[in-house]
Amino acid sequence: MIGPIKRTCIQQTGPFLILCLFAVLVSSCAIQPISGETANAQPSVFSMPARIQIALAHSPSGTADLQWSAMSHTLMVTIAVTGLAPKSTHLAHIHTGTCRSLGQIVSTLNPLVADAHGVGMSITMIGNVMAGIPTGRWRINIHNGPTFATGLDARPIACGTIAGVRTTTREVQSAHVILASTISPDENVHGMAQVQRMDQTITVTLSLSGLVPKSMHMAHIHAGTCAAQGPVLFPLQAVVADALGNAMVVTRITGHTLLPQQWYVNVHEAATIAAMMTPQGFLPIACGDGSSLS
Numbered sequence: 039m040i041g042p043i044k045r046t047c048i049q050q051t052g053p054f055l056i057l058c059l060f061a062v063l064v065s066s067c068a069i070q071p072i073s074g075e076t077a078n079a080q081p082s083v084f085s086m087p088a089r090i091q092i093a094l095a096h097s098p099s100g101t102a103d104l105q106w107s108a109m110s111h112t113l114m115v116t117i118a119v120t121g122l123a124p125k126s127t128h129l130a131h132i133h134t135g136t137c138r139s140l141g142q143i144v145s146t147l148n149p150l151v152a153d154a155h156g157v158g159m160s161i162t163m164i165g166n167v168m169a170g171i172p173t174g175r176w177r178i179n180i181h182n183g184p185t186f187a188t189g190l191d192a193r194p195i196a197c198g199t200i201a202g203v204r205t206t207t208r209e210v211q212s213a214h215v216i217l218a219s220t221i222s223p224d225e226n227v228h229g230m231a232q233v234q235r236m237d238q239t240i241t242v243t244l245s246l247s248g249l250v251p252k253s254m255h256m257a258h259i260h261a262g263t264c265a266a267q268g269p270v271l272f273p274l275q276a277v278v279a280d281a282l283g284n285a286m287v288v289t290r291i292t293g294h295t296l297l298p299q300q301w302y303v304n305v306h307e308a309a310t311i312a313a314m315m316t317p318q319g320f321l322p323i324a325c326g327d328g329s330s331l332s
């Protein structure tokens with residue numbers, strides 16, 4: 039019998055055919071909690087064990103580039119961030135203070151708008167900036183949502199200090215800013231993922247720290263990369279933090295031994311599948327790129 043996915047595959051060509059066949063393969067896989075020891079009885083595709091360890095780092099991350107003209111007194115701010123929730127929108131500001139203790143808003147930047155892969159851009163031209171770019175006094179801050187409606191929306195998810203201002207020519211100043219983790223809840227999470235393939239089972243062990251104590255988070259293996267996100271391949275066991283904000287969770291994916299060339303481990307802010315439906319819940323908080331286990 040030909041299933042609906044296989045029927046669709048017949049109409050595909052080239053890379054779409056490969057993706058389609060991979061979807062068929064994935065659709066036949068099952069997840070086993072660590073307590074369940076039985077695997078689906080299928081012929082082994084690979085008999086060699088393989089194991090890799092990947093670092094899980096804070097997400098989202100990116101850069102801001104500033105350019106100020108002494109002639110026009112304009113300041114152009116270009117922000118590029120990856121690891122956002124797909125198709126999400128984010129308030130962005132220049133603040134006084136520090137990333138640990140943000141002060142007043144100096145300028146409201148155009149909201150960062152993410153594409154389907156979680157890649158967000160924002161370009162803002164600010165007029166009447168008379169004194170140039172100050173070093174060490176301004177921060178670029180990205181919020182989790184398009185409004186300050188709730189705490190989760192307003193939460194800073196990436197921040198960086200405007201420093202290292204260069205005078206490119208007599209009339210132009212520029213600065214390059216790294217946008218990284220913040221002190222917001224779940225916005226400085228890091229750890230490791232160990233992914234091991236043995237016969238018909240892929241075992242994924244996540245160890246994380248920096249989570250909100252006792253918080254819970256959806257986690258998956260996705261196709262793509264942290265910087266160009268794609269669809270879910272396998273759900274992982276939910277990450278549950280202990281009283282210190284650490285978590286260790288093991289998932290066994292049975293009946294399957296293949297991963298595509300590009301895949302990544304993604305830990306989301308949301309505790310439930312329902313909460314993942316909003317961009318603010320989907321928000322990746324820790325991410326790590328894998329490579330093929332084949």
Ligand SMILES: [Cu+2]
Pocket residue numbers: 257258259260270304306
């Ligand atoms: Cu996911």
